[in-house]
Amino acid sequence: MKLFLKFDFTRTCTQVIEDAFTNLGMEFRHLSFGEIELLDQVSREQLSAIDTKLGAYGIEIIENQKVILVQKLKDAIIDMVFNEDTTVNVKSSVYLSEKLGHSYGYLSNLFSEVTYTSIENFIILQKIEYTKSLIAKTEMTLTEIAFKLNYSSVAHLSTQFKNTTGITPTAFQRIIAKRRKMANNPI
Amino acid sequence: MKGIKLQKLYNSERFLKIIFGLGLFIVLCMGGLAYKYVRELSESFRLVQHTYEVHVELEKLLSLLKDAESGKRGYIISKDSTFLKPLLTNRVALDESLDQLQTLMDENPQQQQNVKDLRLKIDKSLAIFDTTLALADRGKIESMEFKSAFQEGRRVMNSVRFQMIDMTAQENQVLKKRREASSESLSSAPLSVYYVLIFCLAILLLTYVQISKNLKTLRQKNEQLETFKESSTQSAMVSKHGNWIWHEDDNRFEFSDSLYRLLGEEPESFVPTYDNFLEFVHPADRDRLTEQMDAMYVKKELPYIHYRIRQKNGHIKHFKAYAKLLVDMEGHARLLGTTADVTDEKENYRMLEEKNAELEKNNKELASFNYVASHDLQEPLRKIQTFISRLEDKDMGNLSGSSRMYLDRIKTASERMRSLIDDLLQYSRTNTSDQAMEMSDVNDLLDAAKQDLAEVIMEKTATITSDAFPKMKVIPFQIKQLFLNLISNSLKYSKEDTAPVIKIGYATAKAKHLKTLKSSKYRSYHIITLEDNGIGFDQQYVDQIFELFNRLHGKSEYSGTGIGLSICKKIVENHNGEITAQGNLGQGATFTVYLPIR
Amino acid sequence: MQDDFTYIALADDDEDDRLFFTEAFEELKLKTKVDTFIDGVALMKALRDADTFIPNILFLDLNMPKKSGLDCLKEIKRNHKFRDMAVAIYSTSASEEDIENTFVNGANIYIKKPNDFKTLKKVLLDVVTINWQYHTNGLNRDNFLLRL
Numbered sequence: 001m002k003l004f005l006k007f008d009f010t011r012t013c014t015q016v017i018e019d020a021f022t023n024l025g026m027e028f029r030h031l032s033f034g035e036i037e038l039l040d041q042v043s044r045e046q047l048s049a050i051d052t053k054l055g056a057y058g059i060e061i062i063e064n065q066k067v068i069l070v071q072k073l074k075d076a077i078i079d080m081v082f083n084e085d086t087t088v089n090v091k092s093s094v095y096l097s098e099k100l101g102h103s104y105g106y107l108s109n110l111f112s113e114v115t116y117t118s119i120e121n122f123i124i125l126q127k128i129e130y131t132k133s134l135i136a137k138t139e140m141t142l143t144e145i146a147f148k149l150n151y152s153s154v155a156h157l158s159t160q161f162k163n164t165t166g167i168t169p170t171a172f173q174r175i176i177a178k179r180r181k182m183a184n185n186p187i
Numbered sequence: 188m189k190g191i192k193l194q195k196l197y198n199s200e201r202f203l204k205i206i207f208g209l210g211l212f213i214v215l216c217m218g219g220l221a222y223k224y225v226r227e228l229s230e231s232f233r234l235v236q237h238t239y240e241v242h243v244e245l246e247k248l249l250s251l252l253k254d255a256e257s258g259k260r261g262y263i264i265s266k267d268s269t270f271l272k273p274l275l276t277n278r279v280a281l282d283e284s285l286d287q288l289q290t291l292m293d294e295n296p297q298q299q300q301n302v303k304d305l306r307l308k309i310d311k312s313l314a315i316f317d318t319t320l321a322l323a324d325r326g327k328i329e330s331m332e333f334k335s336a337f338q339e340g341r342r343v344m345n346s347v348r349f350q351m352i353d354m355t356a357q358e359n360q361v362l363k364k365r366r367e368a369s370s371e372s373l374s375s376a377p378l379s380v381y382y383v384l385i386f387c388l389a390i391l392l393l394t395y396v397q398i399s400k401n402l403k404t405l406r407q408k409n410e411q412l413e414t415f416k417e418s419s420t421q422s423a424m425v426s427k428h429g430n431w432i433w434h435e436d437d438n439r440f441e442f443s444d445s446l447y448r449l450l451g452e453e454p455e456s457f458v459p460t461y462d463n464f465l466e467f468v469h470p471a472d473r474d475r476l477t478e479q480m481d482a483m484y485v486k487k488e489l490p491y492i493h494y495r496i497r498q499k500n501g502h503i504k505h506f507k508a509y510a511k512l513l514v515d516m517e518g519h520a521r522l523l524g525t526t527a528d529v530t531d532e533k534e535n536y537r538m539l540e541e542k543n544a545e546l547e548k549n550n551k552e553l554a555s556f557n558y559v560a561s562h563d564l565q566e567p568l569r570k571i572q573t574f575i576s577r578l579e580d581k582d583m584g585n586l587s588g589s590s591r592m593y594l595d596r597i598k599t600a601s602e603r604m605r606s607l608i609d610d611l612l613q614y615s616r617t618n619t620s621d622q623a624m625e626m627s628d629v630n631d632l633l634d635a636a637k638q639d640l641a642e643v644i645m646e647k648t649a650t651i652t653s654d655a656f657p658k659m660k661v662i663p664f665q666i667k668q669l670f671l672n673l674i675s676n677s678l679k680y681s682k683e684d685t686a687p688v689i690k691i692g693y694a695t696a697k698a699k700h701l702k703t704l705k706s707s708k709y710r711s712y713h714i715i716t717l718e719d720n721g722i723g724f725d726q727q728y729v730d731q732i733f734e735l736f737n738r739l740h741g742k743s744e745y746s747g748t749g750i751g752l753s754i755c756k757k758i759v760e761n762h763n764g765e766i767t768a769q770g771n772l773g774q775g776a777t778f779t780v781y782l783p784i785r
Numbered sequence: 786m787q788d789d790f791t792y793i794a795l796a797d798d799d800e801d802d803r804l805f806f807t808e809a810f811e812e813l814k815l816k817t818k819v820d821t822f823i824d825g826v827a828l829m830k831a832l833r834d835a836d837t838f839i840p841n842i843l844f845l846d847l848n849m850p851k852k853s854g855l856d857c858l859k860e861i862k863r864n865h866k867f868r869d870m871a872v873a874i875y876s877t878s879a880s881e882e883d884i885e886n887t888f889v890n891g892a893n894i895y896i897k898k899p900n901d902f903k904t905l906k907k908v909l910l911d912v913v914t915i916n917w918q919y920h921t922n923g924l925n926r927d928n929f930l931l932r933l
């Protein structure tokens with residue numbers, strides 16, 4: 001027997017989603033089409049569960065996935081910068097695309113879309129932040145820090161530092177030292 | 188040196204004492220020796236005398252006996268009783284003589300025994316005399332008794348004679364021995380006395396030489412002292428100093444004439460005691476001064492002290508005093524003090540301080556005026572420029588061609604004003620030389636300057652090479668500014684079609700080798716050279732380029748305010764250094780900065 | 786960009802500067818709420834009074850009458866309530882030492898007031914962006930130092 005159907009896709013999807021979340025026992029609220037607000041805090045596993053469930057219906061969690069991936073990407077970058085074991089010679093693009101299983105181009109675009117900044121800038125930002133914390137917390141010299149972070153020279157580190165923050169690493173050192181002194185002798 | 192000489196003098200005093208003592212001792216010894224010799228001599232004489240007397244006595248004895256004998260014989264022959272007279276007297280004389288011999292032979296036991304024997308023999312002889320005489324008297328001369336007695340008598344006489352001869356011989360022997368002995372010592376006596384005399388004379392001579400030398404030195408020293416004293420008095424008068432001495436052992440003061448004069452008094456116008464001096468001291472300073480003087484008595488030193496005095500004519504003067512301990516060779520301690528009238532210095536100093544304070548105040552006012560002016564001028568300028576940019580963004584389309592052109596000119600003029608103010612502000616900031624000099628890594632400062640100019644450097648594809656710089660004691664911000672201005676200068680005045688190449692060199696040199704330095708207060712200098720391949724300049728303008736607002740080009744040719752190099756000059760002067768330049772028109776310029784090494 | 790708006794405050798006694806500031810943000814079209822104060826006293830009063838009003842970024846002019854930007858800065862830094870607030874000194878040119886001094890006293894950002902509007906917009910955009918990056922990446926605010 002043939003049946004002719006007319007679809008109200010909006011209603012269909014909405015219902016599917018409703019059923020799915022009720023099934024998972026999560027509170028939610030429709031914001032607009034394609035936009036759900038979860039009222040509770042969800043863990044990664046739960047998100048994963050949602051993803052799986054909705055995935056069965058062919059519904060992809062776009063934003064979350066992106067955010068997760070970007071988060072993974074960020075974590076990978078941070079790991080690369082802060083972890084000493086990471087091999088020096090591997091290009092960051094190669095390393096990241098291998099680690100995350102996507103082409104570097106895709107990752108790059110995604111990253112920029114979500115964070116409004118490029119991967120390169122983010123890497124530089126992380127390196128400079130690490131430099132700052134090393135300067136503030138340890139007695140390492142700039143040469144040692146440059147070496148640790150795989151800069152070709154101290155000058156390279158200084159240049160990048162100045163370009164990012166607007167001040168030189170030595171000035172930063174000075175300021176941190178003076179701040180510390182002030183904190184110890186509040187007059 | 189004088190000390191050592193005096194020491195020597197002192198030692199030679201001792202030396203002299205020793206010499207004299209020695210001489211005296213030798214003379215006494217000599218006296219003793221002479222006495223000894225004289226005694227020996229007189230002894231020897233006495234011995235001779237003694238022997239002579241013995242001789243005489245023995246002869247006497249013998250003659251007496253002979254007389255007795257001959258008298259007896261005479262009587263016997265002549266039966267004249269007058270021959271018997273001497274017999275009687277002789278007997279007494281014989282005894283006397285024998286006694287005398289006995290005494291003479293006192294010292295010689297052997298001879299004494301001889302004398303006793305002699306006495307016995309003589310007695311025997313005399314007895315025989317009597318016997319023979321008696322016999323003769325009875326007329327029995329021819330008898331056997333008489334003959335035997337006579338012969339006995341002769342025999343005894345002979346033995347007496349022999350005894351006497353023996354005694355004489357003995358005596359002679361003794362004399363001979365003694366004479367031999369004394370002659371031995373006596374023969375050497377005169378020679379040894381002679382030698383000792385020579386020795387004594389030599390010592391005396393030496394002593395004389397030494398004494399006269401000492402006297403000479405003393406005289407010289409005295410003369411020097413006199414001259415010194417004279418010049419010292421003069422200098423004390425000229426420099427308004429007074430000297431005083433405090434003797435520790437009798438707590439006594441001595442004031443020099445100049446000290447009295449410092450107080451406005453005639454020399455020796457009062458007894459030099461502390462209390463009298465205190466009369467002149469300003470009442471407010473008396474207690475403090477007394478305290479310090481009391482400390483001086485105990486510590487035996489007086490570090491620099493200051494106090495005021497008031498002369499009898501009412502003038503107040505400032506005094507500065509100092510004293511040092513001097514202990515002489517006998518252990519007497521003296522404090523040698525100097526007091527100076529420093530009223531003039533104090534006055535000058537006060538005036539100087541006043542003038543300095545005034546100058547500083549003026550400078551500060553000027554500097555803050557500079558700064559405030561430049562700083563506050565920036566605000567309205569910035570507004571003008573921002574509003575111009577707003578106009579450009581929003582309403583450019585609405586403006587007519589001429590309005591647009593006017594706006595553009597306004598923009599250019601305000602940009603020029605901005606760079607002028609920026610440079611002036613920079614200039615006024617370099618004014619503050621109360622910034623601290625610290626040991627800085629000059630390489631970092633150069634890098635920072637290059638960083639600031641990174642864009643321009645890249646734009647002009649410039650190459651900058653530099654020597655390594657050591658750490659220098661400088662004002663870091665200013666040296667960075669120096670590099671910044673010099674490099675940006677070279678970049679600005681580069682040749683149009685040539686990429687700028689800038690070489691920055693470092694060297695050091697001693698001031699004496701640097702003839703170009705105008706003043707060399709320091710011993711050695713850092714030398715920083717900056718060489719470029721730009722358009723250069725005519726060397727005759729070398730002094731001008733460092734002047735404020737002075738430019739060798741019009742503003743349309745090259746931008747700039749003409750302050751950059753004068754800021755460089757100011758910075759270098761803040762560091763007590765010098766800057767000069769060497770220009771080759773069309774080829775380039777070299778700037779040389781000299782900074783003292785501290 | 787961010788889901789919440791960025792709360793921005795400016796204390797500047799100059800009327801024109803306040804105008805430039807608000808116009809720039811208007812043209813940037815970011816999710817921002819901008820409040821301006823005519824001097825340090827007004828600012829501190831607002832900061833002290835309402836518990837809700839804590840800007841994400843505070844722009845402080847240095848030369849203000851009655852209470853200078855530096856005094857406000859010191860007072861703010863003493864108060865734990867403002868730990869997460871980024872403070873930007875927004876001033877006409879100052880000497881290197883003065884600039885460093887503001888950092889030493891706790892400023893996060895130093896901005897020299899630009900001469901033209903376009904630059905001003907870019908600078909403000911940079912500040913907001915970088916501040917957001919600090920916020921989203923949980924970076925150490927103590928080391929947040931930026932000079933534009």
